[in-house]
Amino acid sequence: MDAVRRRRPDLDVRLSFLDLSAPRLPDVLAAVDAGYDRAVVVPLLLGHAFHARVDVPGAVAEAARRHPRLAITTSAVLGGDTRLEDAALDRLAAVAGPLDDPDLGVVVAAIGSSHAPANAAVHRIAQRWAARFGWAGAGAAFATATTPTVADAVTALRAGGARRVAVAPWILAPGLLPDRMARDALAADPAAVVAAPLADHPAVAAVVVDRWAAASGVVPAGRLVG
Structure with a gap:
């Protein structure tokens, strides 16, 4: 997340988790609802498996029901880039x-x-x-x-x-x-x-920002690459 923030210091970048760790995605979206009218969820996933097909959409749908004022968009997963x-x-x-x-x-x-x-x-x-x-x-x-x-x-x-x-x-x-x-x-x-996991490699941060941009309808001035 620090690498993403360095690329886009104008964005409010918040980390959340589906399970096992805190803060959980529903709690983060509830906090976002207190100050914003829209949010983009970027799943930090390398494949389009159960988390991407079931868990993330389910958590987002529940948050949307609880916070109808907040427009929530979910981007594509990171994998495939x-x-x-x-x-x-x-x-x-x-x-x-x-x-x-x-x-x-x-x-x-x-x-x-x-x-x-x-x-x-x-x-x-x-x-x-x-x-x-x-x-x-x-x-x-x-x-x-x-x-x-x-x-x-x-x-x-x-x-x-x-x-x-x-x-x-x-x-x-x-x-x-x-x-x-x-x-x-x-x-x-x-x-x-x-080898080490992908973690904060510059290319990972670049893909995160591009996924956010695509889901937000933002056209970057130039492709963000690591």
Whole structure:
């Protein structure tokens, strides 16, 4: 959020959560209603799965019923913008070194979803990167809901001939599941390296601002890039 504020200091940027942490989205929208007549909710999500299809619309609909004076618009999720892949590759290069290494195997590690298209999108990212860089192999892995696990993906890459393995989290923020994925990777291969989540990479902030602009009907003077 600090990175977004630096890009758009004219905006009132507030953070909220769907669950597990505070402040919750309904509470933040209630506070916004006290001073504004409209708000844009930008889901900080990398896929269009259950949170995007059910949880966010449900929370926004409930807030709209409670605060009819507040016009609430929800933007598209962050996923689908190629700048996020550039951010993930920057994080990967920071721990793995030059990416044009035919001995490298890469695990693109995501949280995982019961929504198959969301998982398929992660597999496609791994395929694109492998084709682009000519690695020994690349594959998707997931912490929940589906397989393979990170440990299984690391083991498969080593068995397939990768001399070194790196894990690229397709995850926005640090947390318990990314920590577990890192432990699993190192348990499978103590020499593996694990990149940081996307977090406050400039490209992420740029996509957030662009999602806000599109939902607000604002045409930026120039495309915001990291």
